[in-house]
Amino acid sequence: MILVGERINTGFKDIKQAVLDKDPGPLREWAQKQAAAGATYLDVNLGAVSADAAVMCWMIEQVQSVVETPVSIDTNKASILAEAIKVCNKPPLINSTTAAQEKLDAFLPIAAEHNASIIGLSIDETGTPKSADGRVEKAGMVLAAATEAGIPPEHVFLDPIVMPLKYMQDQMREILEAVRQFRLFSDPPPHIICGLSNVSNGTTHKKLINRTFLVMAVGCGLDAAICDVTDGDLVDAAKTAELVMNREIYADSYIKPASA
Amino acid sequence: MILVGERINTGFKDIKQAVLDKDPGPLREWAQKQAAAGATYLDVNLGAVSADAAVMCWMIEQVQSVVETPVSIDTNKASILAEAIKVCNKPPLINSTTAAQEKLDAFLPIAAEHNASIIGLSIDETGTPKSADGRVEKAGMVLAAATEAGIPPEHVFLDPIVMPLKYMQDQMREILEAVRQFRLFSDPPPHIICGLSNVSNGTTHKKLINRTFLVMAVGCGLDAAICDVTDGDLVDAAKTAELVMNREIYADSYIKPASA
Numbered sequence: 396m397i398l399v400g401e402r403i404n405t406g407f408k409d410i411k412q413a414v415l416d417k418d419p420g421p422l423r424e425w426a427q428k429q430a431a432a433g434a435t436y437l438d439v440n441l442g443a444v445s446a447d448a449a450v451m452c453w454m455i456e457q458v459q460s461v462v463e464t465p466v467s468i469d470t471n472k473a474s475i476l477a478e479a480i481k482v483c484n485k486p487p488l489i490n491s492t493t494a495a496q497e498k499l500d501a502f503l504p505i506a507a508e509h510n511a512s513i514i515g516l517s518i519d520e521t522g523t524p525k526s527a528d529g530r531v532e533k534a535g536m537v538l539a540a541a542t543e544a545g546i547p548p549e550h551v552f553l554d555p556i557v558m559p560l561k562y563m564q565d566q567m568r569e570i571l572e573a574v575r576q577f578r579l580f581s582d583p584p585p586h587i588i589c590g591l592s593n594v595s596n597g598t599t600h601k602k603l604i605n606r607t608f609l610v611m612a613v614g615c616g617l618d619a620a621i622c623d624v625t626d627g628d629l630v631d632a633a634k635t636a637e638l639v640m641n642r643e644i645y646a647d648s649y650i651k652p653a654s655a
Numbered sequence: 656m657i658l659v660g661e662r663i664n665t666g667f668k669d670i671k672q673a674v675l676d677k678d679p680g681p682l683r684e685w686a687q688k689q690a691a692a693g694a695t696y697l698d699v700n701l702g703a704v705s706a707d708a709a710v711m712c713w714m715i716e717q718v719q720s721v722v723e724t725p726v727s728i729d730t731n732k733a734s735i736l737a738e739a740i741k742v743c744n745k746p747p748l749i750n751s752t753t754a755a756q757e758k759l760d761a762f763l764p765i766a767a768e769h770n771a772s773i774i775g776l777s778i779d780e781t782g783t784p785k786s787a788d789g790r791v792e793k794a795g796m797v798l799a800a801a802t803e804a805g806i807p808p809e810h811v812f813l814d815p816i817v818m819p820l821k822y823m824q825d826q827m828r829e830i831l832e833a834v835r836q837f838r839l840f841s842d843p844p845p846h847i848i849c850g851l852s853n854v855s856n857g858t859t860h861k862k863l864i865n866r867t868f869l870v871m872a873v874g875c876g877l878d879a880a881i882c883d884v885t886d887g888d889l890v891d892a893a894k895t896a897e898l899v900m901n902r903e904i905y906a907d908s909y910i911k912p913a914s915a
Binding site for chain 1: 820868874891892899907
């Protein structure tokens, strides 16, 4: 399971304040905490705090000063991406392009040039499709464009766009069906990822809903998630789901006794 | 979600001893405990403790003396079933027939006569198929024979035969795929059930594995399980999975705050 730590994002108050104050502490602490929890990538999101690529570079440098874990550059601005990717010590995961031609033209060449992986949202300038078929169409456009740009499928992470269970309950099955179909696009298949926490927006039982949806999505072929990697129950559930999918070999010690 | 309480089974020492001693206490206590936890049916299994149908009838009567919950008559002997079904206050769930002609001929007429539901294992006299296709073939035979016997699909519970993750890890995906295909047999579809606890046989983290597999199976279309209904985390996970499948309407109060 590829786990992308969601926490270094100015959407969280402590990170926003740290970026405003140029205080490296919270960024470094969350980098270490998420790396220790087993994150494969650490998402770094500047959000609306600044339009200055130098600030994003500073954030990435704080992360890289304390851990070896590669970063995920989370920005919708190609100009920020172009600068940020230059300071990455390892090929990053770019978060993200959409199927809109303008986005593809801007993001894919940068990914190809730097041997980076890239998340492709199943969305375009007209919005998020409601059906599985609509999602498959948009994701297919991203994958085809990535292939044309010289990016191999194993560097492409397709994202079905997870909606909040509470407000869009009828879309959940469409999302799972889209995941199932993404799997069939190529051999080897692309990765399939989601921004997990959105599923529990506004709900009372967030952690339970996050881990239940994640397990169901893994059962459909999802193999990556942007999530709270420090949620031990979530990570244990993901590991168990991977065993059921026969992606890892079972051993009694696959999780630590205390966490079961 | 249709939950069948597994606990009144002589495979458990306390129940075995109670049946040997003709002590109604443990049977009544487990009946009440499982009914309070929300069981839809209570499985009653005499096992090898006796070949006397009167003992099975006594067990069912103990359950019915304290709760309204219908029973699931768990026996592979048609002679025991024929007697036990007569003492049931409500149409029971018969657990189970296989696809073997001899079994179908013996069990289906009894189910039809008593308006009972019946579990059909995807297995026959040659054993358990290893592939999804083999399971689908056997389950299809049960469903066809049940239809011919006058049993409607909504009274049929197809069972893909769940194997232990630890010893047959490569079969897990076949089982999930079988569930997915069972769903397509008829409209309305038959129920799909499994004996859940088998999946965690011999493992260190039984509850985690049980609930993870259950959630994945619900994602494939499973809507019933024979399981430990007193495991609150398991029931919460099942309820959440049902919400994702849009089978129940979301409400913040769908589980009690304490259990999340």
